[in-house]
Amino acid sequence: MTSMQGKVALITGGSSGIGQATAVALAKEGVKTVISGRSSAGLKKTISEVNAAGGKIQSIEADLMDPASIERLVADAASAFGQLDYVINSAGTQGEVNIFADQRLESYEEVFATNVRGTFLVMKHAIPHLLKQGGGAIVNLSSGGGLVGVPGASVYCASKHAIMGLTKVAAIDYAKQGIRVNAVNPGGIDTPMLRKFFESIPDEGERKTARAGFDKSHPIGRTGTADEVAEAVVFLCSPKASNIVGIALSVDGGYVAN
Numbered sequence: 001m002t003s004m005q006g007k008v009a010l011i012t013g014g015s016s017g018i019g020q021a022t023a024v025a026l027a028k029e030g031v032k033t034v035i036s037g038r039s040s041a042g043l044k045k046t047i048s049e050v051n052a053a054g055g056k057i058q059s060i061e062a063d064l065m066d067p068a069s070i071e072r073l074v075a076d077a078a079s080a081f082g083q084l085d086y087v088i089n090s091a092g093t094q095g096e097v098n099i100f101a102d103q104r105l106e107s108y109e110e111v112f113a114t115n116v117r118g119t120f121l122v123m124k125h126a127i128p129h130l131l132k133q134g135g136g137a138i139v140n141l142s143s144g145g146g147l148v149g150v151p152g153a154s155v156y157c158a159s160k161h162a163i164m165g166l167t168k169v170a171a172i173d174y175a176k177q178g179i180r181v182n183a184v185n186p187g188g189i190d191t192p193m194l195r196k197f198f199e200s201i202p203d204e205g206e207r208k209t210a211r212a213g214f215d216k217s218h219p220i221g222r223t224g225t226a227d228e229v230a231e232a233v234v235f236l237c238s239p240k241a242s243n244i245v246g247i248a249l250s251v252d253g254g255y256v257a258n
């Protein structure tokens with residue numbers, strides 16, 4: 001039995017990529033998970049992977065662009081297994097990759113509604129449930145782009161820097177009440193989000209060059225895996241991270257150190 005056995009986690013973006021890997025990694029520690037997402041096929045895949053790992057899981061379809069949907073999601077997540085101990089905000093969107101002045105307002109609105117307002121509202125509604133448990137942990141998926149600038153990704157980077165602000169202040173506000181709030185800042189991670197970005201480059205040669213250049217921009221020489229990020233999330237939730245509050249934990253093969 002692990003020290004996390006029987007705890008309950010809400011994972012947004014649990015239908016894909018890092019959220020999916022985190023559900024499986026937490027299940028291996030005996031944590032029951034409630035996953036949310038928009039794709040029922042993706043949610044089903046996570047459920048079968050968690051079941052195969054011997055875990056307990058429930059799923060809730062929710063659109064984080066809709067504030068009422070978020071309020072319902074958190075209430076339903078807290079009642080799914082009768083408690084809520086951990087919250088992992090993994091849902092996110094990258095918006096457009098475009099030079100600054102060509103970024104469209106519509107993309108800005110979508111990125112900020114999902115990444116910033118969505119994270120803010122999930123935290124706001126979840127914190128009272130964590131307080132009822134006498135504490136807990138929140139892990140927000142920021143990004144290397146939440147610490148440094150990434151060319152062509154001004155709006156995404158701004159949203160991920162905003163997540164750092166939410167993380168740090170919530171961490172300070174609730175540290176004495178036993179809620180530890182931290183961020184994980186991945187570099188390039190091989191998930192549907194990253195694959196979609198490279199697939200959007202129409203020319204095959206350009207696509208291969210861009211991909212190779214991106215790999216090289218990580219000192220480790222490769223992008224990461226969703227499982228590597230999930231391990232960092234599990235650590236930050238666990239009692240092993242009991243003195244870790246308000247940090248940005250880079251899981252990026254040295255990307256921001258470069």
Ligand SMILES: NC(=O)c1ccc[n+]([C@@H]2O[C@H](COP(=O)([O-])OP(=O)(O)OC[C@H]3O[C@@H](n4cnc5c(N)ncnc54)[C@H](O)[C@@H]3O)[C@@H](O)[C@H]2O)c1
Nearest residue numbers: 013016017018063064065091092141143186188189191193
């Ligand atoms: N993959 C990377 O290279 C990378 C790097 C740094 C940070 N991140 C961050 O990690 C997190 C997870 O990304 P990923 O790589 O697993 O991507 P992904 O595209 O595989 O998963 C993102 C998830 O967010 C969900 N989502 C997006 N908009 C939503 C909305 N409006 N309502 C509900 N759900 C919504 C999607 O359904 C999906 O489940 C994101 O916040 C992303 O910004 C990813």
